[in-house]
Amino acid sequence: MSTMLDVSRAAERLLAAERVLILTHRRPDGDTIGSAAALCRVLRQKGKEAWVLPNEDITPRLSFLLEGLTAPEGTAPGLIAAVDIADTQLLPPSAAALGDRVDLCLDHHPSNTGYARELLLHPKAAATGEVVFQVMEAMDARPDGKIWEALYIAVATDTGCFRFSNTTPLAHRIAADAIAAGLDFLPHNRTFFEAKSKNRFLIERKMFDSMVFSPDGRVCCAWLDRDWLNAIGATDDDLDNLSTLTMSLEDVQCGIILTQNKKDKAYKVSVRTHKPADASRICAGFGGGGHARAAGCTVDLPAEAACKALMAAAAEEIASC
Amino acid sequence: MSTMLDVSRAAERLLAAERVLILTHRRPDGDTIGSAAALCRVLRQKGKEAWVLPNEDITPRLSFLLEGLTAPEGTAPGLIAAVDIADTQLLPPSAAALGDRVDLCLDHHPSNTGYARELLLHPKAAATGEVVFQVMEAMDARPDGKIWEALYIAVATDTGCFRFSNTTPLAHRIAADAIAAGLDFLPHNRTFFEAKSKNRFLIERKMFDSMVFSPDGRVCCAWLDRDWLNAIGATDDDLDNLSTLTMSLEDVQCGIILTQNKKDKAYKVSVRTHKPADASRICAGFGGGGHARAAGCTVDLPAEAACKALMAAAAEEIASC
Numbered sequence: 016m017s018t019m020l021d022v023s024r025a026a027e028r029l030l031a032a033e034r035v036l037i038l039t040h041r042r043p044d045g046d047t048i049g050s051a052a053a054l055c056r057v058l059r060q061k062g063k064e065a066w067v068l069p070n071e072d073i074t075p076r077l078s079f080l081l082e083g084l085t086a087p088e089g090t091a092p093g094l095i096a097a098v099d100i101a102d103t104q105l106l107p108p109s110a111a112a113l114g115d116r117v118d119l120c121l122d123h124h125p126s127n128t129g130y131a132r133e134l135l136l137h138p139k140a141a142a143t144g145e146v147v148f149q150v151m152e153a154m155d156a157r158p159d160g161k162i163w164e165a166l167y168i169a170v171a172t173d174t175g176c177f178r179f180s181n182t183t184p185l186a187h188r189i190a191a192d193a194i195a196a197g198l199d200f201l202p203h204n205r206t207f208f209e210a211k212s213k214n215r216f217l218i219e220r221k222m223f224d225s226m227v228f229s230p231d232g233r234v235c236c237a238w239l240d241r242d243w244l245n246a247i248g249a250t251d252d253d254l255d256n257l258s259t260l261t262m263s264l265e266d267v268q269c270g271i272i273l274t275q276n277k278k279d280k281a282y283k284v285s286v287r288t289h290k291p292a293d294a295s296r297i298c299a300g301f302g303g304g305g306h307a308r309a310a311g312c313t314v315d316l317p318a319e320a321a322c323k324a325l326m327a328a329a330a331e332e333i334a335s336c
Numbered sequence: 337m338s339t340m341l342d343v344s345r346a347a348e349r350l351l352a353a354e355r356v357l358i359l360t361h362r363r364p365d366g367d368t369i370g371s372a373a374a375l376c377r378v379l380r381q382k383g384k385e386a387w388v389l390p391n392e393d394i395t396p397r398l399s400f401l402l403e404g405l406t407a408p409e410g411t412a413p414g415l416i417a418a419v420d421i422a423d424t425q426l427l428p429p430s431a432a433a434l435g436d437r438v439d440l441c442l443d444h445h446p447s448n449t450g451y452a453r454e455l456l457l458h459p460k461a462a463a464t465g466e467v468v469f470q471v472m473e474a475m476d477a478r479p480d481g482k483i484w485e486a487l488y489i490a491v492a493t494d495t496g497c498f499r500f501s502n503t504t505p506l507a508h509r510i511a512a513d514a515i516a517a518g519l520d521f522l523p524h525n526r527t528f529f530e531a532k533s534k535n536r537f538l539i540e541r542k543m544f545d546s547m548v549f550s551p552d553g554r555v556c557c558a559w560l561d562r563d564w565l566n567a568i569g570a571t572d573d574d575l576d577n578l579s580t581l582t583m584s585l586e587d588v589q590c591g592i593i594l595t596q597n598k599k600d601k602a603y604k605v606s607v608r609t610h611k612p613a614d615a616s617r618i619c620a621g622f623g624g625g626g627h628a629r630a631a632g633c634t635v636d637l638p639a640e641a642a643c644k645a646l647m648a649a650a651a652e653e654i655a656s657c
Contacts, residue, residue, distance in 0.1 A: 176499050184512040194505045264532050
């Protein structure tokens with residue numbers, strides 16, 4: 016298990032190193048990349064040779080943050096720091112061999128497995144960006160525009176633009192400071208919270224078209240067939256978080272999305288609920304499980320029949336609450 | 337014209353009054369109601385007899401903010417304060433007779449006409465809630481939970497949950513302080529930024545279904561027929577801001593929404609653009625006008641023909657930029 020550090024001790028460790036190599040997680044999001052970019056730039060300001068290990072999964076809308084920061088092949092690592100990585104299984108292929116060599120991890124996931132030698136963990140932070148911000152303050156660093164941009168993206172993306180339940184006062188304060196320092200946040204808000212790809216649009220339209228409701232409007236169900244998904248060339252990214260869309264409808268207490276598998280043509284089912292209905296109880300009846308608000312299962316039935324069975328189970332769960 | 341006041345002078349004026357009657361604007365939004373509620377509660381803390389004039393247009397999702405605060409009929413006004421009201425024409429019917437008797441206006445609209453005797457105007461504030469917050473600080477008031485809730489709703493709704501270009505550092509700081517004071521912001525974020533009525537859902541689905549794109553994907557157009565809108569019982573509120581939805585699509589530079597009029601069956605056209613295309617130039621060719629990013633016109637043609645003509649004009653405008 017890791018030795019737990021506080022903010023000032025973590026800052027000391029980083030300042031004591033000459034070289035730092037920063038790792039980000041697989042399927043990187045705004046928080047891991049924003050945190051890595053901010054930390055790397057702060058360390059360079061402090062005279063360190065700091066790099067971010069290239070992450071082969073990075074998407075174009077995030078890669079600009081690492082311009083000039085990604086480690087050339089063969090860079091000697093020095094201190095190895097992981098940001099926003101809860102488990103070595105989440106390391107990207109490029110970093111897989113470094114899992115047991117991580118010196119310091121900065122994170123906010125309560126599920127952090129303690130794989131790093133030392134760990135600074137703020138489980139109530141909305142984003143690892145908040146942890147990096149505090150380390151930066153402890154170093155008495157003066158963030159420039161690019162550091163503010165990286166920190167803003169880290170906290171804004173992990174809070175759904177300050178909308179989700181995890182949003183903290185510190186997330187808002189970082190945004191306030193970033194904007195006061197002159198950050199042009201609008202293009203980022205547009206990229207991360209507004210822009211919708213053509214495929215995503217087609218998928219949402221298809222989903223809305225197939226949506227069926229229980230008579231009382233409290234359960235809604237929609238499905239996507241694999242032939243159609245293949246026809247438009249849908250990626251897994253395009254299908255991300257679809258079930259949350261069902262939950263934005265007034266009166267809906269339980270939203271169910273069925274996506275046909277690539278291989279066996281059965282339907283992968285994602286269930287979301289508002290309190291008090293329990294999604295895991297609904298899925299348990301179909302051999303699945305998960306959490307109270309979000310759960311899943313697999314159903315090997317035609318879409319209409321699967322929908323009917325799942326909606327009946329959901330109605331029963333709602334009635335029992 | 338109004339005499340301009342600074343924050344401390346405005347606070348003095350309010351503290352010097354024994355009774356204060358607060359006015360809100362027609363078709364009230366979260367900022368006018370949140371600002372009024374916060375100001376009223378702060379003044380009561382300071383021992384004043386403060387009331388908010390009832391606003392007949394208030395919707396259920398905002399009316400809870402004024403519980404216990406709305407003035408009983410026949411309340412002697414004392415000092416009359418208007419919040420977030422740029423012009424006497426925006427007074428609701430209940431306040432129409434008071435237009436030339438407003439003693440103090442707190443506002444953030446650059447277009448404020450200066451109708452009040454004295455005016456505290458912060459044209460760069462994202463919301464009048466920011467102005468009220470500063471007046472409250474100048475009074476050295478200690479906001480309770482209900483005041484934080486009202487201020488949060490004021491700044492969050494006027495910034496689209498901290499997403500729009502007008503978002504200020506102070507808006508974020510008010511949110512940070514409100515959350516730090518214990519505000520349960522999630523139900524409000526859900527009500528104002530997530531929940532979608534069944535009618536709104538049906539309208540968006542219809543709009544997405546009718547959407548056509550130019551070959552390069554940069555222009556998109558959709559229409560809604562009156563017979564169908566009547567059939568689902570759509571209100572004007574349900575149709576609010578539909579054209580912004582077209583603008584969230586990647587690649588779309590110009591979004592055009594046609595809504596058939598109630599009376600003459602012609603189509604009311606709403607055009608939105610991203611820089612540099614100019615929406616007002618597109619609409620000018622159809623006898624309309626407006627601003628660079630948002631403009632409108634009326635077209636008396638069948639939907640398909642109107643769409644075709646408007647899309648051609650939009651493509652021409654984009655090509656000329």
